[in-house]
Amino acid sequence: MLQLDDVLAARDRVDDVARHTPLDYSNTFSAMTGAEVHLKHECFQRTGSFKIRGATNRIRTLTDEEQAAGVVTASAGNHAQGVALAASRSDVDAKVVMPETAPISKRKATQSYGAEVVLRGVDYDEAQEFAHHLEAEEGRTYVHAFDDEYIMAGQGTIGLEITDTLPEVDTVVVPIGGGGLISGIATAVKAHDPDIRVVGVQAEGASSVAGALEKGQPTAVDSVDTIADGIAVRKVGEQTFPVVQERVDEVVTVSDDEIATAVVLLLERGKTLAEGAGAVPLAALLEGKFDYETDEVVAPVLSGGNIDLNLLSTVIMRGLVDQGRYVKVRTVLKDRPGALNHLLDVVAEERANIYAIQHDRTNRDIAMNATEVELDLETHDADHVDRLLERIREEGFEVTVLNGPRQYQ
Structure with missing residues (x-):
């Protein structure tokens, strides 16, 4: 299972690529909740999300032969951009397979970071299938979005930054999709202090973890439907799940309306653009989805800020309606x-x-x-x-x- 030493080693590998993102005290959200709220702004990270951390760590642990052969992945979002930049910074050739329906803005962003974009399939599953075909045909290494210990360790560097900057933190609130982010962060913060609480947050329309925890094994939901597309994952990872079982204290869910409200409040009061997945920790805190004490030191991780502008207009309107x-x-x-x-x-x-x-x-x-x-x-x-x-x-x-x-x- 992933250990602190893995995360510490990852920090050395990613330090020259990933930014040490701000952890800022929020007067607004502290006043609204009664907690002492410190926002971890991973939406200010290179490529606009935390994904660059895990991707860099994975690519820099490849052998010389594997680096020479290049990497491949499938994604229509943050992971695509993270792998593209991480590979470029390590002089490794990267191919990213995206569905034919992927927004042109995301295609262009991925290309701008240095990857070759291959359009294939009508959805992520078909794109992933073709990516694995390229993996076998061209001898490339497939870089998984979350179910890989090197990926998990890279994401865990966020946890090291939180405890270094805010050693007195009581609760860290983290989005859950496939589980790579929360597995890494939980490993890092629990090693600093086992009493730090780690709360995971899923969207109601993609809440696979609760069922998996109940059954004691990763379990897929039939479908996902949420504005938080960054965590719209049908099944938690095989490698991430045991870490979630052991080191995550509580998992809660938020609705799309609650997510939209958090996005609007971050824009209006925090002057911060977060995507739906990035806003779910704050949504859970604002809606009282988990118990906390007055003046408890809480660090919601705003995991990313890459939101499609057409979706953003809808989210803003939904948030205004909800308020x-x-x-x-x-x-x-x-x-x-x-x-x-x-x-x-x-x-x-x-x-x-x-x-x-x-x-x-x-x-x-x-x-x-x-x-x-x-x-x-x-x-x-x-x-x-x-x-x-x-x-x-x-x-x-x-x-x-x-x-x-x-x-x-």
């Missing part, structure tokens, strides 16, 4: 002069801002002398939404919330 800062409502008005003005006057008096109005007289579910109106509104918070809806109903309008804070979902 009660954006709401969509529907009502039916008598189709007569002044009816709409009356409704809009109520909205204005309650200090809600109108983004959009949709007006429909053709709906067969309403009377011929009525019109259906949908309003997209900017509001302050969930309490403001409650007050606004109460006032609208007091004025005689029947109103339905189409999209709003959690209590209306």
Whole structure:
């Protein structure tokens, strides 16, 4: 099983490639939670995520013959970019197989770090199958995204940085996908102090670890569905699982809405862009998914910041809805002069801002002398939404919330 010496050796190998990322105290999130929150900004790492650490350690432990033959991997995200840069910095030829549907921004980023990108297959599984074909045909070494002790050890250097910078840390909160990141970090911090608690966080739509822990062996979920694509893994690794069993104290899950809220708060209050997977530790802390004491020193690991811009716009809107800062409502008005003005006057008096109005007289579910109106509104918070809806109903309008804070979902 992975040991501290493996992580210490990895630190020496990756030190000239991976950045020592900041571990910053957050006044905002400390005030919001009552804990003493220190954010580990791995989203500021080279290539935008922690993956460069494990990839560098794996490539630098190859034999001369293996380095000469090159490496290959399959990925459509952070691992692709990490392997590309790690190989380039070690003068090793790299091929990265990506699905044909991979975003062009990620393809270009991977190429810019020095790898040859091969497009093959409609999804990750087909890309991985072809990568293993290249491994056999060209004699390359396959660099696994997480289920490899050298990968795990490289990721564990984050744990060394946390305990070096913040030796008094009580709890470290880490995302879990395949388990490589949390295995390395848990090994490092538990060696520093066995009483440091390690909490793993999965997305509800990709929560394979809870079932695996219950059954005592890695168990695949039928499918994954989450905005946290960096941890959308169907099955924890065979090598990572025993480390998780032994060294991770608790595993919790968060919903996509909770993840979106954390992403928005990091942007707005922390001035930090985190991808969905990178935000899950903070989401778990904000939502009280695990118990902690007042003033407990907590270090959430923001594992990456590579989020697709189209997805980011959706995540921001979902986060605003969840906080009660954006709401969509529907009502039916008598189709007569002044009816709409009356409704809009109520909205204005309650200090809600109108983004959009949709007006429909053709709906067969309403009377011929009525019109259906949908309003997209900017509001302050969930309490403001409650007050606004109460006032609208007091004025005689029947109103339905189409999209709003959690209590209306």
